[in-house]
Amino acid sequence: xxxxxxxxxxxLRRGQRPPPATRERDRPSAARGExxxxxxxxxxxxxxxxxxxSVSQRGRRTRRDSGARVNVKMRTRAALIVVVTxxxxxxxxxxxxxxxxxxxxxxxxxxxxxHKYVLRAERGSITDRNGAPLAFSIEGRAIxxxxxxxQNDAQRSKxxxxxxxxxxxxxxxxxxxxxxxSKNKYVYLARSVMPALADSVMAKIAKxxxxxxxxxxxxxxxxxxxxxxxxxIRSEPDGALAASVVGSTGWNGFTETTFGQAGxxxxxxxxxxxxxxxxxxxxxxxxxxIPNTATDVTPAVDGxxxxxxxxxxxxxxxxxxxTAQVQASQAKGGCAIVKGISDGQIYAMTCSYxxxxxxxxxxxxxxTPFEPGSVNKVVTFAAALESGLIDPKTQFSVDGQISIGGRxxxxxxxHSPIRMTATGILAKSxxxxxxxxxxxxxxxxxxxxxxxxxxxxxxxxELPGESAGSYPAQSQWSATSxxxxxxxxxxxMTLLQLVDMYQAIGNKGVMVAPTIIAGTTKNGVYTPxxxxxxxxxxxPATASTLLDMLRGTVQSGDYDHKGTGTSAAIIGYxxxxxxxxxxxxxxxxxxxxxxxxxATFAGVxxxxxPRYAIAIMLDAPVNGSEGGDSAAPLFHxxxxxxxREADVAPSASPAPIYDxxxx
Numbered sequence: 001x002x003x004x005x006x007x008x009x010x011x012l013r014r015g016q017r018p019p020p021a022t023r024e025r026d027r028p029s030a031a032r033g034e035x036x037x038x039x040x041x042x043x044x045x046x047x048x049x050x051x052x053x054s055v056s057q058r059g060r061r062t063r064r065d066s067g068a069r070v071n072v073k074m075r076t077r078a079a080l081i082v083v084v085t086x087x088x089x090x091x092x093x094x095x096x097x098x099x100x101x102x103x104x105x106x107x108x109x110x111x112x113x114x115h116k117y118v119l120r121a122e123r124g125s126i127t128d129r130n131g132a133p134l135a136f137s138i139e140g141r142a143i144x145x146x147x148x149x150x151q152n153d154a155q156r157s158k159x160x161x162x163x164x165x166x167x168x169x170x171x172x173x174x175x176x177x178x179x180x181x182s183k184n185k186y187v188y189l190a191r192s193v194m195p196a197l198a199d200s201v202m203a204k205i206a207k208x209x210x211x212x213x214x215x216x217x218x219x220x221x222x223x224x225x226x227x228x229x230x231x232x233i234r235s236e237p238d239g240a241l242a243a244s245v246v247g248s249t250g251w252n253g254f255t256e257t258t259f260g261q262a263g264x265x266x267x268x269x270x271x272x273x274x275x276x277x278x279x280x281x282x283x284x285x286x287x288x289x290i291p292n293t294a295t296d297v298t299p300a301v302d303g304x305x306x307x308x309x310x311x312x313x314x315x316x317x318x319x320x321x322x323t324a325q326v327q328a329s330q331a332k333g334g335c336a337i338v339k340g341i342s343d344g345q346i347y348a349m350t351c352s353y354x355x356x357x358x359x360x361x362x363x364x365x366x367x368t369p370f371e372p373g374s375v376n377k378v379v380t381f382a383a384a385l386e387s388g389l390i391d392p393k394t395q396f397s398v399d400g401q402i403s404i405g406g407r408x409x410x411x412x413x414x415h416s417p418i419r420m421t422a423t424g425i426l427a428k429s430x431x432x433x434x435x436x437x438x439x440x441x442x443x444x445x446x447x448x449x450x451x452x453x454x455x456x457x458x459x460x461x462e463l464p465g466e467s468a469g470s471y472p473a474q475s476q477w478s479a480t481s482x483x484x485x486x487x488x489x490x491x492x493m494t495l496l497q498l499v500d501m502y503q504a505i506g507n508k509g510v511m512v513a514p515t516i517i518a519g520t521t522k523n524g525v526y527t528p529x530x531x532x533x534x535x536x537x538x539x540p541a542t543a544s545t546l547l548d549m550l551r552g553t554v555q556s557g558d559y560d561h562k563g564t565g566t567s568a569a570i571i572g573y574x575x576x577x578x579x580x581x582x583x584x585x586x587x588x589x590x591x592x593x594x595x596x597x598x599a600t601f602a603g604v605x606x607x608x609x610p611r612y613a614i615a616i617m618l619d620a621p622v623n624g625s626e627g628g629d630s631a632a633p634l635f636h637x638x639x640x641x642x643x644r645e646a647d648v649a650p651s652a653s654p655a656p657i658y659d660x661x662x663x
Contacts, residue, residue, distance in 0.1 A: 374431075555657055563660070
């Protein structure tokens with residue numbers, strides 16, 4: 001204890017402030033001028049060696065120990081570190097957003113406020129060879145809805161009622177309600193609506209989707225709850241004309257485009273469709289496009305237009321004539337084809353089946369092979385002529401039947417042995433005489449000849465679903481195959497393949513690959529199609545001789561000179577052709593039927609200056625089950641019209657008369 005220091009001074013440590021000055025009332029009374037007052041005793045110093053406890057005194061600060069002061073500093077420092085760390089993190093994130101992620105975030109934000117609209121390409125048109133429209137696109141409307149924009153089901157119900165009243169059976173009320181109540185953002189309610197009708201419907205809908213008490217945003221959503229968009233409609237001005245060739249279209253909701261479902265529309269879908277374009281448009285919070293905000297516009301590329309080789313007038317007439325003959329003969333159906341001799345183009349192709357539409361039957365002339373019968377005998381005669389084994393006047397003693405491979409083959413009429421010319425055997429369609437000629441040719445040469453005509457191979461015509469037909473390879477022949485094949489049984493072909501055969505006969509032995517396309521138009525520039533391929537299937541001399549012999553089929557006269565297809569003859573024009581009657585396979589017994597037949601006729605007109613090859617097939621006719629009775633008259637009508645329509649000059653002279661029998 002230090003001597004001579006005031007007691008309270010001993011309590012001061014180095015660096016410690018002295019206690020604050022004593023307030024006036026704490027001073028002794030004498031010092032304040034008071035008298036007689038007792039002085040307040042001073043505090044006594046603490047004993048040496050023992051620390052004095054802090055005593056709170058009025059006017060003095062309470063002392064803190066050093067540990068408390070250290071804790072305050074540490075807490076302050078920790079808080080500062082945390083704040084600085086958070087600021088650093090925030091600064092780093094800000095730098096990342098404004099530099100590295102700036103483009104991605106900007107793009108995301110832009111995507112959330114933009115909508116990509118499709119700019120639809122116009123589908124190319126389809127015309128006939130003279131430019132007459134067969135299928136083209138016109139502007140139409142699709143009616144769509146934003147399901148979430150409706151306030152309640154009552155509004156949806158009113159819209160459904162308006163659509164049903166206006167569009168009738170093309171829409172279903174229950175389906176409309178389901179669509180408008182779905183969770184999808186955008187749904188289609190009706191398609192292929194004409195613009196005027198769509199405008200009328202929208203005017204009625206606008207009157208029921210009104211809520212004047214609602215705020216502007218709700219009113220705006222209601223106004224856009226139902227909308228229209230441009231959607232082309234595929235139009236066929238002549239209805240079902242050439243429907244089996246032109247085909248049909250449908251709507252792909254995923255790509256929002258028209259697509260081909262059948263025929264040329266399907267085969268050339270990519271060419272006709274073109275390529276859709278697009279544009280980005282900014283939209284508001286309700287998803288409604290903001291005017292004049294289109295960006296990134298990619299123009300649409302319109303489709304290519306196709307000109308078919310079909311002649312509209314000839315096609316229409318052939319369709320009407322075929323349908324009438326199918327009904328008159330009570331056949332299941334039938335097909336007819338008209339093919340150009342020199343260019344291979346198809347001028348008419350039609351099929352008709354009672355009670356069925358083109359969409360249901362497709363195009364059997366291309367897709368469905370059948371056994372042709374005697375029209376296929378020209379292969380046997382071509383093989384014999386090519387080898388020099390016969391000429392038109394070669395004589396044969398033909399019996400009423402012949403046995404080959406243990407099977408007896410009969411002629412269609414009963415007769416004893418009779419002398420016939422080769423032309424007579426063809427014109428009278430003698431099975432026995434034809435097999436006698438086939439035996440001269442031999443199986444190997446005949447099989448080689450049969451393969452020349454493209455049987456068992458597709459022709460490559462520009463139509464979907466083509467069949468190759470079929471015939472057995474020689475290694476697969478049975479003992480009776482050579483009794484069937486030379487007379488047109490046991491081999492199947494399409495009507496297109498049959499008309500190809502006769503086109504080659506009329507074109508000096510040159511088979512031209514068939515085509516349905518005359519040309520295409522792209523950006524206003526027309527490009528005609530070229531002949532795809534040609535095949536010399538027989539010598540020109542053979543073709544010329546065979547064409548002469550086929551005239552005998554349609555010549556008339558007495559029994560010795562009358563052919564089986566006289567009803568195919570045309571006054572003023574020479575006609576060459578062949579009848580055919582082939583037994584069909586019974587679907588129950590899987591054997592040849594005695595009542596069901598394919599009645600056929602194929603020929604060339606005019607025979608002296610060939611212009612067209614025409615093939616006819618009637619499926620199971622009842623009245624006139626033979627080709628000469630039902631198919632030949634139809635050939636006459638179609639060929640006659642074709643001559644007039646194309647303004648083909650009459651033949652310079654009548655056809656020569658051939659001897660069919662010899663006395």
